[in-house]
Each structure stands twice: as structure tokens, then as C-alpha cells.
Amino acid sequence: MASYENLKKDMSLCDGERIGGYANACRGQLYRCTACGAVGCRQTKEHACSKQGFSVAFKCYACGAVGKEEAVASGHAASKSAASTPERLANTD
Numbered sequence: 199m200a201s202y203e204n205l206k207k208d209m210s211l212c213d214g215e216r217i218g219g220y221a222n223a224c225r226g227q228l229y230r231c232t233a234c235g236a237v238g239c240r241q242t243k244e245h246a247c248s249k250q251g252f253s254v255a256f257k258c259y260a261c262g263a264v265g266k267e268e269a270v271a272s273g274h275a276a277s278k279s280a281a282s283t284p285e286r287l288a289n290t291d
């Protein structure tokens with residue numbers, strides 16, 4: 199049970215690698231773009247992580263949308279976000 203909890207917890211943390219001299223795991227907070235669904239961490243510098251998804255201004259690397267991020271929470275991320283995505287899209291349009 200404990201390992202299952204850890205697995206869920208890790209889903210909200212970036213498992214990419216820091217780029218630029220260090221080969222450390224990122225472990226940053228993951229965010230999901232509500233415009234395109236891309237998931238990645240946010241870094242203060244461009245391409246600072248192998249799985250970076252957002253710039254410091256929360257611009258999505260995948261689609262270029264700004265401010266469309268939502269924090270990927272541990273536990274309910276999979277089911278909750280799937281249900282809320284259509285509503286968010288409807289509100290945007």
C-alpha cells in the first residue's frame with residue numbers, strides 16, 4: 199500500500215533530468231496545459247529540464263498558450279482532470 203501511495207505521489211512530480219552540467223532528477227511540480235493537454239514542469243530558464251513543459255511565464259512549450267496551466271495533483275489527477283477538461287474548454291470558447 200505504501201508503495202502505491204508513493205507511485206501516485208510521484209505522478210505529480212517531474213521525473214525529467216536537469217539540463218546544464220547536472221544530471222540531477224528534476225522533481226519539480228508538474229503542470230498540465232488545459233489548452234492542449236501537455237504535461238511538464240515549469241522552469242525559470244528555457245530548456246532547463248528534459249521534460250520542461252512551461253516557461254517562467256507559464257507559456258506552454260507544446261502549443262504556446264500562456265496561463266493555461268493547472269497543477270497536476272497527486273492521487274486524483276487522472277480521473278478528475280479527464281472530467282474537467284471538456285468543461286474548461288467550453289468555458290474558454
Ligand SMILES: [Zn+2]
Pocket residue numbers: 212213214215224225226238239240247248249250
Ligand atoms: Zn522537470
Ligand SMILES: [Zn+2]
Pocket residue numbers: 231232233234235236258259260261262263
Ligand atoms: Zn499547451
